Amino acid sequence: MYPVFNPNQIALTPFLFFTGKGGVGKTSTACATAVSLADQGKKVLLVSTDPASNLQDVLDVELTNDPVAIPSVNNLFACNIDPEASAKTYREQVVGPYRGKLPDAVLATMQEQLSGACTVEIAAFDEFSHLLSDEDVLNRYDHVLFDTAPTGHTLRLLQLPTAWTGFLEESTHGASCLGPLSGLGEKKELYAKAVESLSNPEKTTLILVSRPDVSSIVEANRASSELKEIGIENQILIINGLLQSHQSEDEVSTAFYERQRRALKETPDALKQVVTFSLPFVSYSLTGVDNLRHLFSSYTITVFEDDSLSTDPIQLPGLNKVIDDFSSKNIRVIFTMGKGGVGKTSIASAIAVGLSEKGHRVHLTTTDPAAHLAYAFEGSVLGENLTISSINPEIEVKKYKQEVLSTAGEGLDEEGLAYLREDLESPCTEEIALFRAFAEVVEKSENEIVVIDTAPTGHTLLLLDSTEAYHKEMSRSTGDIPESVKKLLPRLRNPEETGVVIVTLAEATPVLEAARLQEDLKRAQIDPKWWVINQSMYATDTTDPILKGRAVSEKRWIKTVNEELAPQCAVIPWLHEEKIGYNKLKEFIL
Structure with missing residues (x-):
């Protein structure tokens, strides 16, 4: 259907970005x-820019911000850009030179200005920009591969060069939610080089990764x-x-194969113009260098010489028991959380429908940011007890800016209003x-x-952990903190x-990620x-030998979740x- 992706047979640029829907x-x-x-024989640097990275799980090596050699692979180096660690370093770079020179109250104000989520984002981007614009990196490595975050975060990350360059060019007042701009002004040239590298087809290739299912294909197109x-x-x-073939006598195999082919037929016309490759559905876990x-x-591995499926079976309840539990205990706020692509939206939707069917x-x-609820309820009439919505970033940002200007801007002179408008152009305004x-x-x-289908793990934790920072930021910007x-x-x-509710798949990476989330x-x-699960x-x-091989590999992870986590x-x-x-x-609750 599509040629198989094989790096040995394709000419690749120095910078490679892997992006797509989570999971x-x-x-x-x-x-x-x-x-x-x-x-x-190529010298390669592999970098994760995902706040919820699982790079070290796949390579089975502890990683830091600094590249380390992968022991089992000559010429391969890897690093994991930790946004929190980068933010800590960045804060000290800005505040450190003033210690002992400025009053403690001034230093405290600077620390507070640098406490928001925006600082975490720009600090991680500093590391990212350095790799894109440093000629020494290209001299040391033949290829730099970026394992990026789920699509919403990736889009934001890749748009930052333009956003921050524009912000710095527009800024004239010397301070923002990031603190003194003197800490950023010297980065203009760095950001300009990053923008140039990203848009240079001889330097950068964007590799869109998608599963053969409708939602991830739609996301790849976006x-x-x-x-x-x-x-x-x-x-x-x-x-x-992509499942290469199927057993006609096996209903699961046939349905799996046909469902994938139907999804591919719905590929949007614009995405059909992109050069496309495939990779096979495999029965084994893609962790460890040998499996990679x-x-x-060119050959297929099936993990099937195992009778553990029929011995000591694991018996677990279905989703209806989760819904019954929440209904009987009258839980008022329900989150579905987990690694991107594990089915949070479907589970959240089924829980909401189940509770509404019980009269709630x-x-x-x-x-x-990817907002898949519209797809989950496409073309259907909702029950009388259920309403749905999504939080639209553009609408919320516009509303927030108008509110700040009408409250905090009241009584300000032209220079004060200009400062306030400038501050609201900072990319962290969207997060607030x-x-x-x-x-x-x-x-x-x-x-x-309220049932909330949350964002992929890194964004979710940022949202929850940033409460105190947002208290400070919103109080500073508006002079008031809403009761909510x-x-x-x-x-x-x-x-x-x-x-x-933590949602996972019975695979190594989603389970390990979910354990860290917990x-x-x-x-x-x-x-x-x-x-x-x-x-x-x-x-x-x-x-089906391939699918049953996958079933065998799942059992250990189901036991781990059920017995340990x-x-x-x-x-x-x-x-x-x-x-x-x-x-x-509704069929989930039957």
Whole structure:
């Protein structure tokens, strides 16, 4: 259908960006490509810019901001840009020179200005820009591969060069939510070089990774068009996880194969113009260098010499038990959280439909920039107890700016208003506006159950952990903190009011990522109530050797979740059809 992607047979540029909807296999594809190029004798640097990186899980090596050699692969080096660590370094670079020279009160003000999420973002981008514009990097490495974050974050990351360059050129007043601009002014040349590298087709290739399913193909198309608009036009598409053949007598195998082909037929015309390759659906976990090397091989591995599926079976409840639990305990705020691509939107939608069918008034919303709720309910009539919405960044930013200008701007002279408008052009304004909208939605839980389909893990944690920073930022900008924001964290931490559902797949990377998410939530005094293992091949009766091989590999991860990680655990089998629409979603609760 499509030629198989093989780095040995394709001329590749020095910079390679792997992007796409969360869970499509960006990390495994980027890692396998890096290993293949290194095996050819090329010197390769693999970089993760994802706040929720799992690069070290795949390579089985501890990583830091500084490149380290991968012991089992000659010529391969890797690093993980940690936004928090970068922000700490950045803050000290700005504030450090003034210690002992300025009063403590002034230093405290500078620290406060640098406490917001915006500082974390620009600090990580500083590292990113350095790699793109440093000639020494190109001299040391033949290829630099970026395993980027899920699409919403990636778009923001790649748009930052233009956004920040424009912001610095427009800025004249010397301070912003990032603190004194003297700490950024010297970066203009660095950012300009980064922009040039990103848009140079001889230097940079954008590799869009997608699964053969409708939602990730739609997301790849959106990423492709939006990135073309900012000048990144050298693109290729990889359809990852394509089942090469099927067993006609196996209903699961046939349905899996046909569902993938139907999705590919719906590829948007614009995306069809992008050069496209495929990678096969494999039965084994894409962790460890040996397995990564198999991905581009011409032979198939099936992991099937195992009778553990029929012995000591794992029996777990379905999603209906999760819904029953929340209904009986009258939980008012419900989050679905997890690594991108594990099915948070479907689970959130099914929980909302299930609770509304039990007679509860329910509001379902999303804080995910990718916003897939419209697709989940496409063309269907909602039940009388259910309403849905999404938080639109453009609308919320416009509303927030107008509110700030009408309140904090009142009484200011022209110079003061110019300063305020300038401050509102900072990219972190969007984060503040979205946080306010998020708090307002949660406030509705006093009158109805609110089910929130959250963003992929890194964004979710940023949203929750930034409460204190946003308190400061919003107080500074508007002089007032809305009641909904004041009440938010206590509400999230109240187990009688809030329930968190961690959604995962029965695979190494999603489970390890979900375990880290659970620990981070617990540090924020938020205890998850349920784990849901979604799209499980183990929970089907397939006899297809590839799919059954995947089922065998799932069992250990289901046991790990059930016995070591989850307070309560449910499992959903891989389904023959996507549950699109209200009536189809009701089938989850039967």
